Amino acid sequence: MRKSPFRGVLAGAAMLAVLTACSTDDSVDNPDTADDPASTEESEEGSSDEWFVQADYDEQMQQMDATFEGNPEEPWLQYIDGPMTDTSEWKSQEAQKVCFANASISNPWRQTGWITMNQQLEVLQDSGVISEMETRDAGDDDNTQIADIDYFIDQGNCDVFIISPNSTAALTPAVERACETGKPVIVFDRGVNTDCPTTFIHPIGGYAWGIATANFLVENLEEGDRVIALRILPGVDVLETRWAAAERIFEENGIEATDHFTGADPAEIKKIITDALVQGDVAGVWMDAGDGAVAAIEAFEDQGVDYPVMTGEDEMSFLRKWEETGLTGLAPVYSNFQWRTPLLAVEKIVKGEEIPTEWVLPQEPITEEERAAYLEANDGMPDGHYAKFGGEDLPGYPEVWQERQIP
Incomplete structure (x- = not known):
């Protein structure tokens, strides 16, 4: 494991x-x-x-005290040094179809991340990395998400699987079936009981x-x-x-x-x-x-x-x-900017670049000394927005997040 x-x-x-x-x-x-x-x-x-x-x-x-690799201005791409996965077998000049099995967007944290993810998708579609992302939302239901993954495996014509598991144990067999296709599998937010995914992306924990x-x-x-x-x-x-x-x-x-x-x-x-x-x-x-x-x-x-x-x-x-x-x-955080990272992992896979096998992202609380800066930076955002969403450089900022334009 x-x-x-x-x-x-x-x-x-x-x-x-x-x-x-x-x-x-x-x-x-x-x-x-x-x-x-x-x-x-x-x-x-x-x-x-x-x-x-x-x-x-x-x-x-x-x-918590580790030195993270990468640019601190782009924390969604930082990681703690460790084992890397060779992705050269999936290097491609073709735009990839991504199939995303999502647990849900049933709360403000997931909604904020989902908005950010879709704005990142727009960038990667414009650059020709991703052709489309077909998404199925499980509505917080294990059985629905298992069926969604099996649909993607059997009928989705997927080049890459992204899975945000609804639960750990129940989703493990479905994730393993996705891995058995030989295509890249990216798991993020929550883990599963297998080491088969190409990468597992999450903040420290x-x-x-x-x-x-x-x-x-x-x-x-x-x-x-x-x-x-x-x-x-x-x-x-x-x-x-x-x-x-x-x-x-x-x-x-x-x-x-x-x-x-x-x-x-x-x-x-x-x-x-x-x-x-x-x-x-x-x-x-x-x-x-x-x-x-x-x-x-x-x-x-x-x-x-x-x-x-x-x-x-x-x-x-x-x-x-x-x-x-x-x-x-x-204000502790469970870094919401992680919703960008799976799609950026797809970009690296398409280029045949190594990616962390376990991609551990920074997770730093907001202190009283930092609060004013985050309030100013997020002025005009709704109450359900998360300050460390990490989408300031994406298209549609800030209006898409202010208006909660949820696809």
Whole structure:
């Protein structure tokens, strides 16, 4: 199995029959488990243990300080030095048909990336690299995405496959069938249980998110302080590893952290925070995704209490509320600009260039010192936009993203 941020948690993913939407946001179907993602009940104590793999945690901690190859002005093309895949067998002078099996565009993170991807596609069509990209959207359903991939294999006349898996274990056989065609297979965002793809593209991962956010809270809180952790849903690997890392750090530093699944429902988030405030002071809020962060902040305002130390995400709604309130905050990212990288990988494959076998992209949080610059750079963007979308040099900027022109 390829060495990846998701190795070691895949057995757990298989048992849970994981569903996915984006790696960071809302509007996802319930996983096929006994848990209700909209439940406000606390998760079982120690339940993150099955997701915690020390070797992966250590690896991602090291990668957070790694030197990335490539131009920092183009982070969507940067990567951590490692094994490379020879693509010379697919070098071609012909424009390629790309077949994209997408998990969904059911939430703002995926919608932002989908817009960026299509603007990158326009560039590569104009340059003659790609003839067309036929896309099938699975609507957050494993069976639909499996059928989509099989359709592409049997009838799509595809030159290249791009797959953003809906879930890890369930999609593995379909990805392997795509690999068996002998054509390039590019997997991005979430992993699968096979090393057959030509490249696997992703930011550093969930442990890195958990490490950055938990350490930020620890640095700004006191031992014994109480933190409410707001989690979207159980069973998604990059979300589970975010919490597994954060929980470990909170325990080691004497922070009293209680986690709740919210289903990314603003009303549930407000209820959780309000109920917690009735029980006593809440010094910090930790989130495994930023959508709903505004609702959490508003719950403190409704109760007339001091703002917490808080981590959200690089969604514009959180960045704006963070600036408005002046709270102590951090905006972790799961780099949305990764949606450009699969198509740029196609360009390299067509040229016969080597590409990273595991293409690990930068994943750097937005700090308070950087917030103003990102707010200015994204002025006029809607609240559901993500600050590190990486499309400023693409055609249609900024109007296509401002108007949410979703193909």
